[in-house]
Amino acid sequence: MSKGLPKRSEDYSLWYNELVKKADLAENSAVRGCMVIKPYGYSIWEKMQAELDRMFKETGHTNAYFPLFIPKSYLSKEASHVEGFAKECAVVTHYRLKNAEDGSGVIVDPEAKLEEELIVRPTSETVIWSTYKNWIQSYRDLPLLVNQWANVVRWEMRTRLFLRTAEFLWQEGHTAHATAEEAKAETLQMMNVYAQFAEDFMALPVVRGRKSANERFAGADDTLCIEAMMQDGKALQAGTSHFLGQNFAKAFDVKFATKEGGLEYVWGTSWGVSTRLMGALIMAHSDDNGLVLPPKLAPTQVVIVPIYRKDEEFEAISAKANEIMADLRKAGVSVKYDNRDTHKPGFKFAEYELKGVPLRIAIGPRDLENGTIEIARRDTLTKEQFELASQPITEKITGMLDDIQKSIYDRAFSFREEKTTEVNTWDEFKEVLENKGGFISAHWDGTSETEEKIKDLTKATIRCIPLARKEEAGTCILTGKPSEGRVYFAKAY
Amino acid sequence: MSKGLPKRSEDYSLWYNELVKKADLAENSAVRGCMVIKPYGYSIWEKMQAELDRMFKETGHTNAYFPLFIPKSYLSKEASHVEGFAKECAVVTHYRLKNAEDGSGVIVDPEAKLEEELIVRPTSETVIWSTYKNWIQSYRDLPLLVNQWANVVRWEMRTRLFLRTAEFLWQEGHTAHATAEEAKAETLQMMNVYAQFAEDFMALPVVRGRKSANERFAGADDTLCIEAMMQDGKALQAGTSHFLGQNFAKAFDVKFATKEGGLEYVWGTSWGVSTRLMGALIMAHSDDNGLVLPPKLAPTQVVIVPIYRKDEEFEAISAKANEIMADLRKAGVSVKYDNRDTHKPGFKFAEYELKGVPLRIAIGPRDLENGTIEIARRDTLTKEQFELASQPITEKITGMLDDIQKSIYDRAFSFREEKTTEVNTWDEFKEVLENKGGFISAHWDGTSETEEKIKDLTKATIRCIPLARKEEAGTCILTGKPSEGRVYFAKAY
Known part of the structure; x- marks a missing residue:
């Protein structure tokens, strides 16, 4: 069993990296920045997928699949969109390898150059809206409610x-609607x-909010988000939902015949969550074990672990x-009986602790005599x-599982509440950011310039404008200009 | 409703293409050779996935995820493997776009060239075996039974x-074993x-067989396959399972400490089925409607369709x-009530026929009076x-669904039997291939030369050496040399 996970209090970042590897969740691959999701990690992701997929279908969406590649010219059709993604995309330029004539190995065949380069999708708005043009003619074709499970590539320089x-x-969900109101309701x-x-x-409390213009998706008119708080006091954006206005409809000329006989551009949304949620799940609840x-x-x-010395036992x-x-x-x-005779109980206990199995049952010879089990x-x-005679075992265990689910949510919720601070001055802001971290609820004058300046000075960004915020007149912590309400600042992943 | 599907007897190929589009299964995208799988087509693929995934898990496999990209040097490590895939692969050479200085638009940034080109995976043996090197140290780590659901790219010139x-x-399943016997049993x-x-x-009868050396997977020592027969008399390879020997273990230096204290190369398998199964499913059972x-x-x-004139009805x-x-x-x-008032019953009937809904229930005012329904x-x-009074409706319907499942299998089985012909001479072979098609069971001398020659002369290939073939001495239809048993020839997709 791998020992020696670093302590969160000493090096949170190293603790996370080591935990991901030692708990067999994921590892780095030979390809820069691309990960291998290991079987145990993938089995958690599959459970997430199954629940999300069910929720998407219950809200009327169906799945489909669109191409991995996007012609370069497509990406360019929506101006702010290409601006947002051009700097970090994988570009396919050739479609064949060949043996080098000097026998030095396999090289890219210069004669197999694509006429137009293809981008490995960083997100699929462009290729999907180019398809929607053919799928949507009339109001009868709307709303169009489609989701896709897929891999995407963004050539990030610093990866984790x-x-x-x-x-x-x-x-990535991509929907098309007849009216702005409908699209906003979908978002x-x-x-x-x-x-x-x-x-x-996930037992993860989140703040529902709206992104400031600076932090909006490239190509959206409005971005809603959920923001979570990690144990080191940094925020993590866990999901986003975008109101695209008519931007992509205009870029790809997607119009529909209205009930009244007119011809109008379609309104769009897109929304996504990713394997990043795995990072949030790990960081929100895990401990030094x-x-x-x-x-x-x-x-x-x-998991059930037997404790015994003799074969009869x-x-x-x-x-x-x-x-x-x-x-x-x-x-x-879901229960597993670990009857391996190659490992001692202590080793198994440590392994299941490391892997986060919620309940461990140990049974020894004395338990058999006494009609008991040990539950950890x-x-x-x-x-x-x-x-065992005191209550049906299923009732006991399902009760405990429910309690754990609720209990880790409550713990994360209390932690977040404790890490959320209202401040009213610039000095307070800096002090809390430096010594306590977490969400800082503060007044902001609403301008991108101020937001940028605060980011430059402190690395804190506006995580969101909470949807539930109360109206409250105030003055911007940096500029002293009037503000209509508080927003959440934090350092973020 | 889209009308006018071509008849199979007139143009089978056009019938297939039109059916795929009109039944909303898939369509071509703007990217050469890449398809869009539409919601209805994808929902069938999801059902296939769910059953296969369950079967993989029941046989002890777990899912994982490996990188989309493969360093060029990795693909080259197994000699016959790179030979098999180099000619048709998408190559990523750059990781950034930028605005052209002359304002002409977005171009590939020449300064963002990768040190080593990346290949979009055509299959993942190389990247997976490079990972297995770190996962496998001892016999205790074996067998390693992993599957991956993924997209792959092979730059085919003629696509359908x-x-x-x-x-x-x-x-793609990728497994590692301590012995050749175990790996062969897995295959x-x-x-x-x-x-x-x-x-x-799928209600699709298949021939279980072994590929000839010519048709083997690039990097395998042995390839098993299932071969199906389509309604036009052409064969379709529906799935393959490869015994990789120690080829990839040697290419990536994957050794394990044996129980006896030695150090040996690991034995491997890989196996896959793809969205090609959708093509097989469509072509095997569908008709001119x-x-x-x-x-x-x-x-x-x-599907339930109401037939009425008045609102009360x-x-x-x-x-x-x-x-x-x-x-x-x-x-x-799974049942749907189509109560749309925008479409007439006749339109709905044609739509559900086109989309292959197994049972259609129609209910009209007279049915209500008589306590009946119409089932098609x-x-x-x-x-x-x-x-309705004669039998519980659920019993009636589940009985009919079972009967349809069996009945379309039986029909496909009879068709295949009818299209399987034993021949003993070259003239017979050519005659059957030209006028009847289907599987031709014939003697072959076992050499690649003869196999190639038959392919050149007739376009027929050896689909497989059936695993269930009886020993039967004979003479090769082309060369007259001795043969140990019959193999299946056919023209194939």
Whole structure:
């Protein structure tokens, strides 16, 4: 078992990197900035996908698949869009290799140059709206509610596993509507779907908000977002939902015949979450012993470890373990019996702690005599003896899993509340940012210039304008100009 | 409703292309050879994925994700592998665009050239075995049973929707084992998983076989396959499973400490099926009216269409339809009530025929009076009046769905049997190939030269050496040399 995870309090960043590797979640590949998502990490991502996919379908969306490649000219059709993505994209220029004539190996065949370069999609608005042009003629074709699960590539210079990688996995919803109101309602609905997923499944409290103009998606008229707080006091953007106005409809000439007989441009939205959520999940709950997973996303919710010296003991324990396992499976609990004889119980305990299995059951010979089992909770690292006769085991375990799910949410919520500070002066702002971190709720004059200046001076950005903010007149912490309400500043991932 | 699907008997190829587009399965994109999989087509692919994924997990495999890009030098490490894929691969050479100085638009930034070119994966053996080197140290790490769902790119010059596209979706299993026997058993097991999926879910009978050396995967020691027969008498390779020997272990230096204390190269397999299966599914069962789908893969199994003139009639019919729908859903049947008032019943009937919905229920005012409904089967295009009092509706419908599943399999099986011909002379071979098509079971002398010559002369290839063939001495149809048994020739997709 790999030992020696660094402590969060000593080096949070190193703790995260080591945890991702030691818990078998992901690792760097031979290709700069591209990660390998390992089986254990991928099984958590699959659970996230399944829940999100269900929520998308329940809100009327269907999946489809669009090309990996985008012709360079397409990317350029929406001006601010290409501006946003051109600086970090992988470009395909050739379609063949050949053997070098000097025998030095395989080279790119200069005769196999593409007429037009292809961009590996950094996001798919352009290729999708070029397709929508053929799918949409009349108001009867609207709304068009499509989602895609795909890989995308953004050639980031500084990468970190899950949080920022050159290639990542995500879903991108792309919808088309007859009216601005409908498109805005969709934008809001999907932001709420993300928030609900984060809170109910990831046990991750989020702030629902709106991005400032500076932080908006390249090509959007409005970007809504959910923002989460990590244990080191830095914010993490966990999902975004964009109101695209008619920008892409105009760029790709997508018009529809209205009910009234007119011809109008379509209104659009797009929204996405990515494997970045894995980073948020890991950083929000885990501790110095390893991963802490919310039961609703844990690939294995309960592990049973036998404690024995003699073969007869092992047999009797296994019979009990199999009985418990069958009961729990019937109740929909995912459970594993680790009967490996190649590893000692202590090794197994450490392994499941590292991997964040929510509940561990240990059964020894004395337990068999007494009709008990030992149940250990991963989130609190507490143990209890449970008398099997006192309550049905399924009721006990599902009750504990529910409690863990709620409990780690509550802990993350309290932490975020504690890390959210209202400040009213520039000095206070700097002081809190430096010594405490977290979200800083402060007045801002609403201009991009001030926002940029604060970023330059402190590295803090406006994470969002909370949707739930109350109207409150005030003065900007930097300029003293009038402000209509507080926004959330933070240093961010 | 789109009319005028060409007839299979007149132009099978055009029929297929038009069907794929008109049934909303897929279409060509703006990027040469890359397709858009439309929502309806993708929903069928999702059902395929779900079943295959379940079967992979039941046989002990887990999913993971590896990088999209492969360094050029990696692709070259296995000699026959690079030979097989170098001629048709998309090459990334740059990582940035910039604005042209003359204002002519966005160009590739010549200063952002990659040190080493990256290949968009045509298959992932190289990048995965380079990773396995770090994952495998000892016999305790084996077997390693991993699958990946991903997109891959092969720059084919002649493309057809689903059957051959530059980008396609697939799964690729990559396993590592301690012994050759174990790896061979895995290769066989996964071929059988594919065969079972094809037969039980796609209702597609397949021949389980082994590829000749010529047709083997680039880098494999042995390739097993499943081969299906299409309605035009051409064969379609529907899945392959490769025994890789130690080829990739040697290319990437993947060794393991044996139980006995030695150090040995690992044995490998890889296996895959792709969106090509969609092409097989469409071509195997569909008819001149459109798609015919096996109920187990149909996104909608039953559609209910109301037939009415007056609003009161519509209300009464809807009440009955909703009641039936609720019952069927409880029984696990996917059912849709098409209550659109914008389209006439005849239009709806044609639409669901085109889209291959297995069962259509029509309910009119007289049906309400008589306690009946009309049930139409897509596969046979037959209708019957069903008395609701005579049998529970769920029993009736699930019985019919089961019968359709079996019936279209039987039809495809009979067709294949009829299209499989034993021949013993070269003249017979040519005659059957030209006038009848299908699988031709014939003796072959076992040499690549003869195989190539037959291909040059007739375009027929050896589809496989059937695993179930009986030993039978004979003489090669072309050379007259001795043969140990018959192989299957055919023209193929």
